[in-house]
Amino acid sequence: MSPATRAGQRAPGTADWRDVPVAPVVLMFGPEDFIAARAVDGLRAKLRALNPELEITSIDAGHYTAGKLGLTASPSLFGEPKLIEVSGLAGMSDDFLADALAYLLDPQPDVTLALLHAGGTRGKKLLDALKAAGAPRIECQALKKDQDKAAFVGAEFQAARRRIDAPGVRALVAAVGANLAELAAACQQLMADVPGLVGSEDVDNYYGGRVEATAFRVADAALAGNAPAALSSLRHALATGVDPVPLVAALAMKIRQVAKVHSARGSSAQLARELGMAPWQVDAARRDAGHWSGEALVTAIKVLAEADAAVKGAAKDPVYAVERAVIVIATSARH
Known part of the structure; x- marks a missing residue:
């Protein structure tokens, strides 16, 4: 994981993308789509575990019509909890910005609003309001250093209660570390096919060269x-x-x-x-x-x-x- 998300180094107000807290509003911020998708998946799974009748709605902030957020968040006929996933905040419309700011002042009970912002300064007023409201912020930054990619591999294996030795981690990062999605897929492939401890020889057999x-x-x-x-x-x-x-x-x-x-x-x-x-x-x-x-x-x-x-x-x-x-x-x- 990146320095911003490693335990003990996380910025105030931010949370780990592997363990997104359940809150009325959660912000996923940064350009790494893979991490943002994992964070949303994790939040969705937690909410479904609390209530399998969870109603999920997707909104594109860049193609937004005024009033849609309030209408979507309003209580349903049978009172099911709701998860509203809003993508495209980096290109949000003025209407969405206005409605989101108003929503923060009076969030609906039993509604979780997941906001995905790819980075940049668009909607700074909303970002500042989210920070002031104490909404958890999940950093979705690209992992550029081999050290961070190695930590990512270790966490993937740990989450699955599997083991990979240090030479294996280094070999895997060297072979497929350019793309985080490929790195995650490689971890899953090795865990599926190799019993017990995964080592550098196993990595070389699959991904050498x-x-x-x-x-x-x-x-x-x-x-x-x-x-x-x-x-x-x-x-x-x-x-x-x-x-x-x-x-x-x-x-x-x-x-x-x-x-x-x-x-x-x-x-x-x-x-x-x-x-x-x-x-x-x-x-x-x-x-x-x-x-x-x-x-x-x-x-x-x-x-x-x-x-x-x-x-x-x-x-x-x-x-x-x-x-x-x-x-x-x-x-x-x-x-």
Whole structure:
């Protein structure tokens, strides 16, 4: 975690994004979408644990019409508690600013207002009012230092009651530390596939040589229909020691996410709740879905199932199976 969120160094009024307090109004502030999404997910889970009938509504502060916040926060017919998730505060409209300031003076009981601000000075008057009101502030800043990324990995394993040794942490940060979402996905992959203590050898088996070419780069290029880039990244990854198993896993994860959102309708927050994904994952999958038809997705899922079996022992040449899967997927996607 960043210095601002490590125990003992947290700024007054701020709270840990892994343990967001339940309060009438909570502010998630900063540009790191992954941390903001995790914070909102954690708050949502706490509120649902208190009352499974929780009503959740999403509002975009940048496309806001006057009076909507008050109407949304007003008591419902059956009196269910409410969570109102407001995104886009960095581009909030003047109407939202006015309504939010008024709401702070008289917040509704049984309503939690979660505000997501990507940073900057827009709405400073509201930010100052939130601070004066004592609303918890969750810092959602990018983790730029390896020390902070290492603390993040350690916390991911600790939260799952799993262990990774110090060399393993360093190896994982070096391999996939550029993107926090990828780093979190790598932690989950290792915890799912490696029993007991995770060490540097386990990390190397999955992610060795991934500083320049990652499984996610291969998957991104393939899903975008860029076959030359996908094959180039794949061959570089394999040449630098990447195991075929995580390559197939990355492809399969992304294809599954695209399939989930392909025909879905609704806001990112709404689909995230319905599909069990984070909002940033929904947004990324929607971008990829523009390259795909339903028939092409069926083809991709079939070839990935064959590749998964091949890399786990069903074929003598797992590298060929992965390469074939990448070619089929990249050529099935629309440019």
